[in-house]
Amino acid sequence: MKPGVSPDTFPPRSHEAKRISVVEAAASVFCREGYAGANIDLIAAEAGVSRQTVYNHHGDKEKLFVAVVRDLTERCNAGIFATIATFPDQPAGLEADLVAFAVRMNRNCTCNRDGRFLRKLIQAEGERYPELFAEWREQGPGRTWSALAARFARLAYAGHLSIDDPDVAARQFFALVNAELQITFMLGGMPTEEEVLRSATNGVRTFLAAFGRRKAASVRQAGLAHA
């Protein structure tokens, strides 16, 4: 991974810092302009380094692009798993806890800088790099859905939910919670805190109406009705 150096002395931090700076600037420019439209000079300028430094670190444009996607995938996955770890296993108030979880997921994974960038790169360039994005698919959604499904299964086993197929339920949870943000996502925009909360609230409410234990039948009519 690291460029060849003397036995025990590794390159100064500034070296690594610049590498990161370049990758981040590249992520931003690739997303804004597309792969073909991205300009190495612009990336260098935005990273605050010279063009030559970009080539020294990453070889060529395509390798830089791959590095960007790998980087984003890794960070996003880390964020997703960290957030899944906060899933409410022993909920005090199920609706409130699931809403809070959904909002965390949105804020820390789906809507943050890395999440939006990765999504856009996948959408725009996914077909051009099949193996790269197949890798993302396995590492990301593949493991993510399983992990989330396991949490829902546990919640069902503990009697808080009534679920036939945890995998389907997990995917539907996500779909419901993001239902009102689709168009904003499509255009690469950043929903407001309030929109996220509203979409999550409406989504969780419907999710519980479908999968909630029937004991508390008044759940759906309880809260304020967000338009």
Add this chain to the structure above:
Amino acid sequence: MKPGVSPDTFPPRSHEAKRISVVEAAASVFCREGYAGANIDLIAAEAGVSRQTVYNHHGDKEKLFVAVVRDLTERCNAGIFATIATFPDQPAGLEADLVAFAVRMNRNCTCNRDGRFLRKLIQAEGERYPELFAEWREQGPGRTWSALAARFARLAYAGHLSIDDPDVAARQFFALVNAELQITFMLGGMPTEEEVLRSATNGVRTFLAAFGRRKAASVRQAGLAHA
């Protein structure tokens, strides 16, 4: 709209046919390569015309791109409204009818060539042409959601569903029905007929569990469980 011609004789059909041919080839190339990566020579070749003809018809690359998006938007909207017209207002079997409707929607609008192309262009270039895609947003999703919400409201009023907010329900219906196709859509792929059916079936089942009238409480456990 049409280019200036003599009073009563309009250009031969071949003229218009080539215009269409160019726009379709352009849609394909813009989607595959992105705006910046799209090459006019390639578009011309794919359309089976000379480069000069492309310029004769559309002026320049940007105007051609706008024409492509307008064209796709128009056709997609027409398809969407035509499909919404087949919404089951007086359902014989509610679940089966809604599944069939969802499958129609997917096949004729979301997953067909125009739908996939338009979605990709919006995702990739939406930020670069705010007013163009704002127009799409108003003409497309804006009116679509209203129309669909109205249908659900009628269904609720007729006693087939129990819905608080028809707009929310309409968005959630779409989200649920496409829940299992998200990743395929992201990568610009085309789901199989079977995947579409499965996602629709699972989605409608959950939708009815949440919004169905309680009379038939056994709805959720009825059908075969699609994994």
Add this chain to the structure above:
DNA sequence: ACAAATTTAGACAGACTTGTCCAATTCGTC
């Protein structure tokens, strides 16, 4: 303070694009 490695700015060739121009050809129509 010194020596080695890294970074920088700039020039550079090669390739590629866009959009224009033009003469020759083809096509549809009368």
Add this chain to the structure above:
DNA sequence: GACGAATTGGACAAGTCTGTCTAAATTTGT
């Protein structure tokens, strides 16, 4: 069959971009 409009292919200038190279300046560790 002949006329006029549309189409074609090719050449073309102007601009942009990638990736390389070099010599000078800077930074880093010792």
